[in-house]
Amino acid sequence: MRRIALTSVADVFTLPFDEVIDVRSPSEYAEDHLPGAINLPCLNDEERARVGTVYVQQSKFLARRMGAAMVARNVARGLETVLADKPADYRPLVYCWRGGQRSGSVALILGQIGWQVGVIEGGWKSWRRLVQTALYETPVAHRLVVLDGNTGTAKTAILTKVAEMGGQVLDLEGLARHRGSLFGLAPGDVQPTQKGFESALAVALARLDPTRPVLVEAESNRIGVLRLPPSLWSAMREAPRIEVAAPIDARARWLTRAYADVTADPAELHARIASLAPYQPRETIAAWHALADEGAFEPLAAALMTEHYDPRYAKTKLRQGTPAARVFASDTLDDAAIEDLARQIAAMLG
Template sequence: MQRITLTSLAALDALPFDEVIDARSPSEYAEDHLPGAINLPVLDDLERAEVGTIYVQESRLRARKLGAARVSRNVAQHLETALADKPADYKPLIYCWRGGQRSGSFAMILGQIGWQVGVLEGGWKTWRKLVQHALYEVPFPNPVLILDGNTGTAKTEILLRVAARGGQVIDLEGLARHRGSLFGLAPGDTQPSQKAFKSALALAVSRLDPTRPVLLEAESNRIGQLRLPPSIWRAMQDAPRIKIDAPIDARATWLTQAYSDIIADPDELRLRIDALAPFHAQATRAEWHQLAEIQDFETLAARLMVEHYDPRYERTALRRELANEVLKTERLDDPALEALAATLAARLG
């Protein structure tokens, strides 16, 4: 068993292990974990609570005995299932909350098989400290360029096409699993926890080439229920902006494609329109509902932009004192998006 010290977020990619195993309970894993780690708990949530209660309230010795029995059974199950087909030269890296008994016990058993096992020194707490340092204690490392524009100007799609051309980008909405606005959460999906979002974002930042600029989509300091950390938010506020300018009909067509998952579910679309009740009169929302019922989705998208999203964007833009460079396009079809992506990729160098 080898004790592994992680000194930076970027060092995670260079560790010589085939797989990272999170030995903590499912709820701990769900809240946050090292990106890419799989969860093979040595104690589930109920077992962890039971052992902890006995340890504090009854007997440390009894708690240790019970914990050892539960750990042995759970590791045996993992060996018969998730780890059953691993080869002789398998190299897992295991961690728990603080790199102590749970990961150590798991690693000891796997080591007896002959596998070359590593245990992360300090466990998840070490990872968490590195994430906090990257997002709260040091400035954002790269020059930033902001891709701006009204709702429906295909900013995320353009961002991804810039990345495909070799441009350096971070897809904030992709990491947050949210497309922005009240229509942004895909039906049936959930956003990651704030801690998990920070972990994914910090790792993405650590993978950037600090000598090159990075393109980010314009956002508020909140994407759905998740807040942007201060280092990246300050960098975004100070960054120059390039605004995509497209006519309303092209934007409406794009939105009906981009939000086809919501359009396909009448009940979900009705809920999203009703969520705008604090901002618009019942009569206006009734007209939007009628457009949805007759499946005139492009007209509905156009009205939502003209009556709700565009005015909100303009009020936000007035608070900015940064001049925007404007890229005009009459269409948002594939050739037009490729042309915009090529222009932006060239700006990034």
């Protein structure tokens, strides 16, 4: 069994192992895990709670004996299913919460098969410390360029196209699984936890070349329920800002396309409109509900932008103090226009 000490977030890109196995409980894994890790819990949540209760209320010996039996059964199940087709030269890297008994027990069994097993020194806690150091204790070294523009200017689509053209981008909304604003969460989807978001963000930043500019979409310091680390938010506020501009009708058409998943569900659409009630007069909310009932989605999008989103967006901190370094204007936001805008921006980034 080989013990592996992680020294930076970027270490996960060069680990000499075939697979990373998180042996913690499903709830621990769901909260956060190393990028690409699979979950083969040696104790599930209910089993972990039972062992912990015996450990505290009866004896350490009984708890360890009970836990050992559970671990053996769960590892056997994993060997007969997920790991059943692994070859003789398989190299798994195992970790638990702090690199202790759980990962050690699993590694011992896997090692007896003949596999070259590694265990992460310090477990998930060591990974979490690296993420916190990268995001909260280290200034952002990347040359950020902020892509700004009113709601409906297809910024996310442009960001994606720039990436396809070879530009460096940081897709915060993609990492947060949220399209911004109260309409941003896709129906039925959930955002990652704060810790999970931070792990994904730290990995995304570590993959970027700090000598090349990085395009990032203008955001507030929150995306849905998730918070941006202060160092990144500060770097975004200080970064040069470029802006996409388009007329309201083009933006309304774009939003109708982009949020078709929301408009396809009348109950969901009305719930999103109702959530704006604390910010708008009752008559305005009623008018928006009426447009939704009529299926007048482009007029609804235009009303939402002119009466709610544009005035609020104009007050964001990223917009105050300095004008945009450059404005990219388009009369339409169809696929060809988005391609052209992305090409211009990619050329500017170099």
